[in-house]
Amino acid sequence: MKIFLSLLFLLLLNTELTTAQQLPNILPLRERAAVEDALLQERLEKLLPDLMRREGMDMWVIVAREYNEDPVAKTMLPATWLAARRRTIILFHDQGQGKGVEKLAVARYDIGNLMKGAWAPEQEPNQWKRLVQLIQERNPKKIGLNFSSTYAHADGLTKAEYDSLMHYLPETQKKAVVSAERLAVDWLQTxxxxxxxxxxxxxxxxxxxxxxxxxxxxxxxxxxxxxxxxxxxxxxxxxxxxxxxxxxxxxxxxxxxxxxxxxxxxxxxxxxxxxxxxxxxxxxxxxxxxxxxxxxxxxxxxxxxxxxxxxxxxxxxxxxxxxxxxxxxxxxxxxxxxxxxxxxxxxxxxxxxxxxxxxxxxxxxxxxxxxxxxxxxxxxxxxxxxxxxxxxxxxxxxxxxxxxxxxxxxxxxxxxxxxxxxxxxxxxxxxxxxxxxxxxxxxxxxxxxxxx
The missing domain is CATH 3.90.230.10 (Creatinase/methionine aminopeptidase superfamily)
Incomplete structure (x- = not known):
């Protein structure tokens, strides 16, 4: 797979202008998807930990509903996911220096090969209760949520989803909730x-x-x-x-x-x-x-x-x-x-x-x-x-x-x-x-x- 992706990047970066159109080579959709997913995987593995630690954010929770996606969530979906599926909750937990960031999908499905599914509806039908269980197990000092009065890009958590989370979240964890504005902005701009x-x-x-x-x-x-x-x-x-x-x-x-x-x-x-x-x-x-x-x-x-x-x-x-x-x-x-x-x-x-x-x-x-x-x-x-x-x-x-x-x-x-x-x-x-x-x-x- 790595060799395949390397060949794709060579194809992408070393094409010459065609004489007919004078345009650089444009990849077919299937190959574009492979490139986009490789770029995203690298961002999640190498960039995200640095950004979370710079902001002192040990947990970041992103909630998106189908066709009303958080702008940040849309940048974290595989190329073949053209929208979130039902309610898609992404949970990132910084496990500490050298241990990397845990990437979970509190959803019915794995998010491609990027985030492992962490919710089995047959065991816990309530998606919010499962999210809260995962949060309590990890006991974060800060829980970043995407709300911002300055940037629309970082304000993707809708009121209904925020209210639902706050309804199920215990008081101890509620005190840890902060705006993830700077983390969201730097993820998008870097x-x-x-x-x-x-x-x-x-x-x-x-x-x-x-x-x-x-x-x-x-x-x-x-x-x-x-x-x-x-x-x-x-x-x-x-x-x-x-x-x-x-x-x-x-x-x-x-x-x-x-x-x-x-x-x-x-x-x-x-x-x-x-x-x-x-x-x-x-x-x-x-x-x-x-x-x-x-x-x-x-x-x-x-x-x-x-x-x-x-x-x-x-x-x-x-x-x-x-x-x-x-x-x-x-x-x-x-x-x-x-x-x-x-x-x-x-x-x-x-x-x-x-x-x-x-x-x-x-x-x-x-x-x-x-x-x-x-x-x-x-x-x-x-x-x-x-x-x-x-x-x-x-x-x-x-x-x-x-x-x-x-x-x-x-x-x-x-x-x-x-x-x-x-x-x-x-x-x-x-x-x-x-x-x-x-x-x-x-x-x-x-x-x-x-x-x-």
Whole structure:
């Protein structure tokens, strides 16, 4: 089995671009399931004990009902479990250093090969009584439950399930109940080294889909609309047996009308526009693959007749956006809060006369992931609660921001250089996952003709 999984990872990480689609290889569903389960097993065996001990949590109880799953529970189910079954209760008990974490399923079934079933209804028909029996036998000092006023991700225990547990739990154990908010958040936001290797492939796939859509194969200037491209992305993602976790956005920015220009729309983010030569296109797109998400914004320029590259002023505008990325990521440091990073980055941008807006967030199991928020579009100076959470190593972030740039060449049009890329905070600093956009995509692509 280990050899089989190793071969799967080699297949996943060492594929080359196909000439037909220019996309990385995508695994069949059966092989995806094997990879996802291997990643989860590694997380449970290696990551979970460290997280529980860091929080001083010797027991973590997660309760999920079918089709109303706790967000954390969904990340702990085998790939072939598309939902919890009836009521699924997961119990983790830290047995101490060197002994590992005991993983039990207080449910009718084993949870795959990950958690052993610990409830026989024939012996004890009441599931709650069996859970309480297991808790009493282990006598934990802290019992973590998933309730939180700050993070929806860590607030998956419903009131009915909480009330039932409290009804059966003896007073002695009730005193041990605490919120597992920080444990749940860190479980969701922390990536293992193997997951980060896989994330490279996932991010490359998302970049490739964007490039394919922003090409002459999809866009015919003067005919194709932004709405056409949005739906092309949806269809393309579905055809690859992937998911879009939000509907893509495609919009244009173009020069303000000058004297004598027709009065067509020149709005910054129109609902639907015909794409024209000279337009600056923007896309916001996210895919889900192998249980992880991407969230990427990139820019493309539609060449005018006779042009071989984008105008220098647009290339400089993109460089301003790249500089803002550098400013933001230079402020990342484990232990700082999201609000601290935001404040420092905005102050530096102001010194450099960059008109900045920053709204970055963790990403992983969820597109807008658990962890420290670094600004929001409607809370540009800081986010109460989630912005006060500290940064952790091995958390992936969507570095999402924009820089406003005035273009005299576009009749003093103010454009927004909207960028978003995945990056991970490591002990050695911030590393972009599969790189970032430093050159505008061109429509059509540059072509080199050989002299005969």
């Amino acid at each position: 990536r293992t080294e193997r997951e980060l290797e896989v994330y490279e492939q996932i991010s490359r796939l998302g970049h490739s889909i964007i490039a394919e859509g922003f090409s002459e194969g999809v866009i015919q200037p003067g005919v194709t609309t932004t709405e056409d491209v949005m739906w092309w992305y949806r269809e393309r993602i579905a055809s690859l047996k992937l998911e879009a976790w939000f509907h893509p956005t495609v919009d244009v920015q173009r020069a303000n009308p000058g004297a004598g220009d027709s009065q067509r729309s020149f709005s910054q983010r129109p609902g639907m526009e015909v794409i024209l030569p000279g337009d600056l296109l923007h896309v916001d797109l996210g895919i889900t693959y192998l249980g992880l998400n991407t969230d990427v914004q990139q820019l493309a320029y539609v060449l005018k007749p006779g042009e071989a590259e984008a105008p220098e002023y647009l290339r400089k505008a993109l460089a301003t956006g790249n500089r803002l990325q550098d400013i933001l990521t230079s402020k990342f440091k484990e232990g700082k809060t999201g609000n601290q990073v935001l404040k420092e980055a905005l102050a530096q941008a102001k010194k450099e006369k960059i008109v900045a807006s920053i709204y970055s967030h963790p990403i992983g199991y969820h597109g807008h992931g658990a962890g420290p928020a670094i600004g929001m579009w409607d809370m540009p100076q800081g986010v109460p609660g989630t912005g006060d959470y500290p940064l952790r190593h091995n958390t992936a972030y969507a570095i999402e921001l924009n820089a406003k740039v005035n273009l005299p060449e576009w009749n003093n049009k103010e454009i927004r250089v909207m960028l978003e890329e995945q990056a991970v905070l490591t002990p050695n600093g911030v590393r972009y996952i599969d790189g970032r956009q430093k050159e505008l995509l061109l429509i059509p692509r540059k072509t080199t003709y050989l002299k005969q």
